[in-house]
Amino acid sequence: YINAYVSIYAVCVTSHIRVRAISLKRCVGCGHEISDQILLFVLDGYWHISCLKCSCCRAQLAEIGTSCFSKSGMVLCRKDYIRLFGNSGVCRACSNSIPAGEMVMKTPDHVYHVKCFACSICHRQLMPGDWFHCENGRLFCDHDRPIASESLTNGTFSSPQDNNVTV
Numbered sequence: 001y002i003n004a005y006v007s008i009y010a011v012c013v014t015s016h017i018r019v020r021a022i023s024l025k026r027c028v029g030c031g032h033e034i035s036d037q038i039l040l041f042v043l044d045g046y047w048h049i050s051c052l053k054c055s056c057c058r059a060q061l062a063e064i065g066t067s068c069f070s071k072s073g074m075v076l077c078r079k080d081y082i083r084l085f086g087n088s089g090v091c092r093a094c095s096n097s098i099p100a101g102e103m104v105m106k107t108p109d110h111v112y113h114v115k116c117f118a119c120s121i122c123h124r125q126l127m128p129g130d131w132f133h134c135e136n137g138r139l140f141c142d143h144d145r146p147i148a149s150e151s152l153t154n155g156t157f158s159s160p161q162d163n164n165v166t167v
Contacts, residue, residue, distance in 0.1 A: 027051050043070055056080040091116050092137045107134050119144055 025034045028043070029051030040047040040062055052061045055074035069081035076084070082101050089098050093116035098104055105117035105126070118125045119132070119141035126132050131142040 029053070042068065043075070054080055056084070093117070093139075107137075107139075110134075110137050112139075 025039065025046040026032065027034050027039075027048045028045035029047050032048075034046055034048055036048060038049060040049060040052050042052060042061075049062050050060060052068070052075065053059060054061060054068070054077040056076060057080055059077050061068045061075070061077060064077060067078070069076045069078065071081065071085060078101065082099075089104075089111045090096065091098055091113045092107075092110035093112050096113070098111060098113060103114050105112045105114055115125065117139065120138045121140060121144040124141055126139060126141060133140040133142070133145040
């Protein structure tokens with residue numbers, strides 16, 4: 001399972017010196033030098049605004065949002081990504097399928113429904129900015145972390161990992 005959600009970053013060049021430096025960048029889409037004042041940085045490459053298009057519907061991605069998806073060598077709008085690749089995985093907490101268009105919460109190794117991203121002890125939903133502890137796919141809020149850590153000595157959990165919730 002690969003969910004390749006990508007943010008589109010617009011780079012605005014204002015000084016004459018930066019224009020000269022940026023103009024040496026080549027567009028990933030067309031291969032030509034970019035001398036425009038605004039260019040996009042997506043998938044580790046620079047693009048003309050007009051060149052960053054959905055591989056299926058050819059919509060200019062910068063005009064329809066601030067994100068796009070990449071999978072199987074294609075750059076896709078959200079609608080075509082969902083149409084082509086269906087769901088975005090299985091929730092680690094409830095084991096149910098996650099529809100591709102649904103917002104998710106992630107740890108480095110697992111994906112969760114937003115409502116399932118909660119402490120395994122107190123069941124408080126973890127929100128962006130909250131600190132949490134992840135052990136063997138189970139989540140613990142910062143308050144319940146000492147309880148979770150004690151379980152390590154009993155051999156109940158493995159792979160302790162501290163994280164900060166980000167979306």
